[in-house]
Amino acid sequence: MSNEHYLRNPLIHRDRRLGKSRSTWVAGFDCSDLRPLIICRGPIRKEAMDVFTEMGIVHFGILLSEKDSIVYQNALAPELRSLTDPDRIHRVPDYTGANKEERNERIAQIISIARDNDYNAIFAGYGFMAEDEGMVAAMERAGLNFIGPCSRTVHDAGLKDEAKRTALKTGVSVTPGIDNATALTLLKKHPDVAALKALCDMHGLPVDTAKLDDDSISLEDKADFVLAASYNQGIDLYTVEELSDTLVEAVKRMQADYPRNRVRLKAISGGGGKGQRILGIGQYERTAELVREILNEVKTTGVGDNKNVLVELNIETTRHQEIQVLGNGDWCVTLGGRDCSLQMHEQKLLEVSVTVESLRAAIAEAETTGKATEAEVLRQDLATLEEMEDEASRFGAAVGLDSVSTFECIVDRDKHFFMEMNTRIQVEHRVTELCYALKFTNPDLDDDYFVVESLVEAMVLLAVHGPHLPRPTRLLRHNDSVEARLNATDQALRPSAGGIIEDWSDALEGEIRDDQGISLHNPDTDVFMKYTLAGAYDSNIALLLTVGDSRLDTYQKMAETLRRTRMRGKELATNLEFHYGLVNWFIGQNINARPTTRFIVPYLTLVGALKDQANNIDLEFAWREICQQQLKGHSEVAAKGLQSSVELKKTLLMRPLQQLLDSPHILSGWLSINRDCYTLIEGKVCWNENPIELLADTYHFLNMDYVPGAPAASMIWDHDHDILQEALDFYTELNNRLDAPDWIALQTQLDTEEAPAGMSGSTWTQVRAAHKGFQAGVDIMAVLPSIAEAIRYFDLGVNTDLSIHIPDQLLDEDLQTRMAKVLVPPVTARADEILAESGGMFYGRESPEHTVYVSEGDQFAAGDPLYIVEVMKMFNKVYAPFAGTVEKVLVETDGVIIQKGQPLFKITPDEKIEVISPEAVAARKRELTAGFLQQVI
Structure with a gap:
């Protein structure tokens, strides 16, 4: 069998080795009869379109949100230009609804579009409804082939509470906490089986009585059966206030048992950093407030929504690692790991491959150079990786995994804990597929095989031929890879919407760039097409990747890519400079350093x-x-x-x-x-x-x-x-x-x-x-x-055991806040007004049921909440910088778009604000400069 190296565009997109065998066995896995409808956007949409085309799938279409119409000015997006048939572009208000009712309407609309346009499959990518069990089940009932895990797997593995219970049953290590707050809340009101049966009769809930009478089933699980029926019926059996009371009690217990740890609250339907909050030590009184924030953020405040929120111990020294896993419902295999610890506000920034081959090479180098402690740490990392891969495989088998998913863990020194399984393709999946390929071999003929280097392609194969695919072996492509998420954020890494990309340098040799085609020029004029960074979606612009024989080699290539990348535009703010500085920080310190999820904020404070x-x-x-x-x-x-x-x-x-x-x-x-x-x-x-x-x-x-x-x-x-x-x-x-x-x-x-x-x-x-x-x-x-x-810059450094020493002052929250304002100074305001810190959608209250934070005539203290701004799918609460009185509210209603620097409130400050003259500022700078010069001359 001959395998040829196929390059669609080696400088901009991916390289993939495709099987070219003419054997009958390989030909039996043809997927050209698939007719998928793509219901997502971003880099994954363009990637899916390219992969489908390479696989010979010619009939596919896309949803196009009305909000997408503003991103390209006077031009068509590359996805639209490549779809020459306008009937394959289906316009919808958005890719999902704002609440349960709108979400159900969108699901019905997608099914109708598929039926009316001869699509037989659905590809959801990541984001939006990719992990929505109800959506997946609806597609299955409609006879559509969902390219991703089936609804049973999404339920058992995708919902964080169900996943945690499955993990416990299969011997997978989990973090301490509770996963059944809604069941406990219900049992406070209906404390036994008889009460639960009466509740079912009252609301006509179709719950199997035999299950309620089964003594082998716990009372909490029986309460969950009743809750599941209530969600299907669209009724509430508890209030958010009652749920919050239960969670407050759980947080109090957790903080009493683990007084040195913070506590994490996490919505079962969250993901991508949304729907999570961390409570500081002793801050249990903020639980109810944060629960409401979480439910608002994941849009589960409607009647009949599952509002369950997990309470988990926050492992303070945690590293966030994940295992790529895939299966066909019979076999389950893993493809190494990814370290995603470099993140902020639960948003990943830099993701690094973790492979057996790379760790073994790093161990050998450490031993050769006499770094015994480093070698010992790397050996533990190798053991942890192998354990996590084993657990991921077992967990995947337990939930009947029949597609691609990610097994996410937190690692604390020599211990690791299962966190959740994402039942979809991950944003960072390319980090894995650049390290490993999948070899599928004919069980009857060893020389008859084909190789798959794309996880999206693997998803398609599993969707069409899953039960017939033999268990694959993994082939090493590269020891290491790294991905930098190029985001529309300011210097303090806060989302920055509304900018326009007017020019972007071409990708370099060795750079892999996934960007939904933004950087492709107009094919007719060879002119760069301006792109508007709309605030309706997350802040990601592109995924930049490099590969190498070692982590150092990979990082050096990434540094070179970032060094030579140029991007300019109007009101444009990105994290390109942040990535360039961060990658070089690790090159200069120790490329094998083991940062935790708490590293970025102190590092940002140092910057x-x-x-x-x-x-x-x-x-x-x-x-x-x-x-x-x-x-x-x-x-x-x-x-x-x-x-x-x-x-x-x-x-x-x-x-x-x-x-x-x-x-x-x-x-x-x-x-x-x-x-x-x-x-x-x-x-x-x-x-x-x-x-x-x-x-x-x-x-x-x-x-x-x-x-x-x-x-x-x-x-x-x-x-x-x-x-x-x-x-x-x-x-x-x-x-x-x-x-x-x-x-x-x-x-x-x-x-x-x-x-x-x-x-x-x-x-x-x-x-x-x-x-x-x-x-x-x-x-x-x-x-x-x-x-x-x-500033004692080099005090932030890497220890011999590869942990990072973070000076105490960099953990000071007041300093962190002040330095964020140094990086991005607040917009200049007059003494009698408060201006919008960023553009986005304005909300003057915590939820529609709550009163506004401040009204005309209200007094406010420094640190009081003033408003919430939703920027690129993230909710940010803005607090008063000083005390004062509101004279006039300048924003009429919730849900309106505001611009950075826009006046929001007319106020009277409690204290007169001193203005320093330019002459005084200049004199102070000269004085401080003279002090610096003592080290120079």
Whole structure:
């Protein structure tokens, strides 16, 4: 059998090895008769369309939400342009409803569209209704082939309470907590079987009496039977207040049993970071408030909605890992793991593969280099991975998994706990499929097989031929892969809707970019099509991936991808710089570091501290001071020549320095990879390498290399390039002529008046003079490490056991809040108004049943909630920055779209706000800069 390497577009999308055998057995797994309707959006929609086409599936269609109409201005999205038949584009108000009634309407509409347009299958991707048991069951009843786990699996594994019970029955480790708060709430009101039967009779609930009479079934499970029937009937048997009372009691017990841990509240239908809140130690009184927030966020506040909320111990040192698992209802296999610990507000940011092959290689390297502690940690990681894969396989078999799903765990040192199973394809599934492929072999003929490298393709095969597919073996493609989620967020990683992408550099060789086709140019004009980042959906723009032979290799490729990626537009904010800084932080520290889910906020706080210090630097003042200092002690002639040399280099030195001071995320990455370039001796920055070479590296790090014809704003200027190249050539020649193993040795020689062997005295004098000229002014670069020293930047570091040391001050919530505002300063407001911190949808109350937070005439204290803004599917409560009185509410009603900087309230503050004059600010900056210069000159 011949297998060919197939590349649809190696620079932008995926590569896949497809079986090309003509054997009858392989041909029997043809899927071209499938006619799927795609009911999702984003990168997964474009990916599904591409995979279907590659598989020979030609009849497929998509839903198109009305909210999608604004993302491309005066142009068709790539998905629409590739669908030449307009009848295969089906317009709907949105991809799901805002409540249970609208969701049922959308399900019925999807079934009607499928029947009317000859579709026989449904692909839901991720998000929206991908894990909605009712939707899946409705498709099955309608005779449609759902490309994903069946409704039984979605129920048993997808609902977090059911999944936890199944895990306990199958010997899978779970976190301490309760998963049946609704059942306990019901039993408070109806405490025995007789009461439950009476309740069923009262409401006409069709519950099997035999189950209620079965003594082998627990009373809590019997209550769940009654609740399930009530949900189907669309009635409520408990109120949110009654449920909250039960949860408050559970939280109190949990905090009493585990006084050092926080408690997590989690909706059973949440996902993607939604529907979860963490209660601080001793904060049980906030339980009811957070329960309402959770239910609002997952839109389960309607009559008859299952409002169950789990209470779980929050493992404080947790790493979030997940196992990719798939099955056909008979066999179940795993494809390694992914570490998703680098996240914020439950939103994943950077996801890294975890494979047996990679861990074994890392263990061998650690042992070879004498890192015994690191090797021991990696061996434990390997054992944990193998245990989780075994549990994932057993759990998948227990729930009858017949498609692709993800087994999610939290890892705490040498322990791990099952968290939930996502019964859908994950956003980060590409991290796995780039590491492993699936080989399906004819049971009767070993040489007859086909290889699948796409999990979406595997889903299709399982949907069409599941029972007939033999158990596959996994084939290694790459040891490691990493994915960076490019999101529309500001510098503090808060969602930022409404921006327009006007240009995006092409993908590089080795970069894999999944972006629903945003970066593809118009095929007729080759012009980039502007794309509007609508706030109706989550903040993801694209998924950037790289692969390698080791984690370091993979991260270095990702760093290069991020370095060379350029994106510009109007009101555009992304986390591109954050990723560049973060990836380089790990490269500079230890690529095998084991961050927990609590790492990002302290790291972000540290970056904010960098910016806070950078804001205090008057770079022009520092330049003048350094120049004057370097002219001291020279004759008038020498000083004049030196001054000329210094002035020629002003823009050469100042442009990259200013860019680093303005971009704290990039500065963080620069400091991390250059941490060994200097030493602090008696309070002075002393370079361990030639500052000229460091300057050249800095231009490269900033993607400002000299490129003839490129825009001047994005590269080193011509005359600066000439000066820098002349200096580099000088030191290259000098290093060739002198026996100096490093910069410190070379400096020592250059400080000596006696000429080295083989060089005349006059030549040596010229060399030393040239050296002084080339080095003139470079002391300004010491401002960067001086900032790092001022905030103890390197105190955040990796321990020998690969855990991360987080200084206590970075865990201070007040500091975290202040530094977030440094990264993204609040919009300038007058003293008598409060402006919107971000764009989004405004809500003045916690839920429709509650009163508004503030009305005209109300007094409010600093820290009181003022309003909620929904940005890109996340609900953010905004608190008062100071105390005052509301004079007028400027937003008329809930559910209206607001813009960043829009006035929301007219207020009278309790205290007069002092305004510092620009002159005072400038004087303070000069004073602080002078302090920094003590480490420089």
